[in-house]
Amino acid sequence: MTHRLSGACHCGAIRLELTLPRPPEEEVVGACQCSFCRKHNARTVSDPKAQARLLVHEPTELQRYRFGLAASEVVLCRRCGVYIAMLMTEAGKAWTTINIDALDERVRFIRPAEPRDFSSEAIEGRRERRKARWTPTELVGWPKA
Ligand SMILES: [Zn+2]
Structure with missing residues (x-):
C-alpha cells in the first residue's frame, strides 16, 4: 500500500506530490548538516522506493540555488521564499x-x-549515493535548461 502526500510552497507557485511506500510515521527523517539546511533547520525525507513530482505552476517564481x-541544487520559491527540495x-x-x-502532512x-x-x-561518491538513496522525481512544467 502506498501513501500519497501533497505539498506546496506558501503561495502555490510550486507544488509537489510524494508517493511513499510506507506511512510517513515510519519514514526515516533526515537532518542534513549542510550549511544551507542548517540555516533552515530543515527536516528532509528521501526514499528510493518513493516517487515524487515537482510541479511548477509559475515558472518565473522558480528559484534554483547551487553552492559548494x-x-x-536547492529548489525554492522566489515569491514566498519556501524551501521545497534538494534536486540532482x-x-x-x-x-x-x-x-x-x-x-501538508508534515505532522x-x-x-x-x-x-x-x-x-x-x-x-x-556523492552523486552515486544520491542516486541510490534519493527519491526518483518527475519535473513537471519546468523551464528548459
Ligand atoms: Zn511560493
Missing part, C-alpha cells in the same frame, strides 16, 4: 530529497531527525 560542489539531475533523470515541512513524520553530515564526501 554544486552537485545538486543527470542524463534526463532527477532525484530529490524533500523538505518535510513543505508537505505525520514523527521519527526523530537523524543528523547527516556528508561534507567530507567526494563529488562522485
Whole structure:
C-alpha cells in the first residue's frame, strides 16, 4: 500500500506530490548538516522506493540555488521564499530529497531527525549515493535548461 502526500510552497507557485511506500510515521527523517539546511533547520525525507513530482505552476517564481560542489541544487520559491527540495539531475533523470515541512502532512513524520553530515564526501561518491538513496522525481512544467 502506498501513501500519497501533497505539498506546496506558501503561495502555490510550486507544488509537489510524494508517493511513499510506507506511512510517513515510519519514514526515516533526515537532518542534513549542510550549511544551507542548517540555516533552515530543515527536516528532509528521501526514499528510493518513493516517487515524487515537482510541479511548477509559475515558472518565473522558480528559484534554483547551487553552492559548494554544486552537485545538486536547492529548489525554492522566489515569491514566498519556501524551501521545497534538494534536486540532482543527470542524463534526463532527477532525484530529490524533500523538505518535510513543505508537505501538508508534515505532522505525520514523527521519527526523530537523524543528523547527516556528508561534507567530507567526494563529488562522485556523492552523486552515486544520491542516486541510490534519493527519491526518483518527475519535473513537471519546468523551464528548459
Ligand atoms: Zn511560493
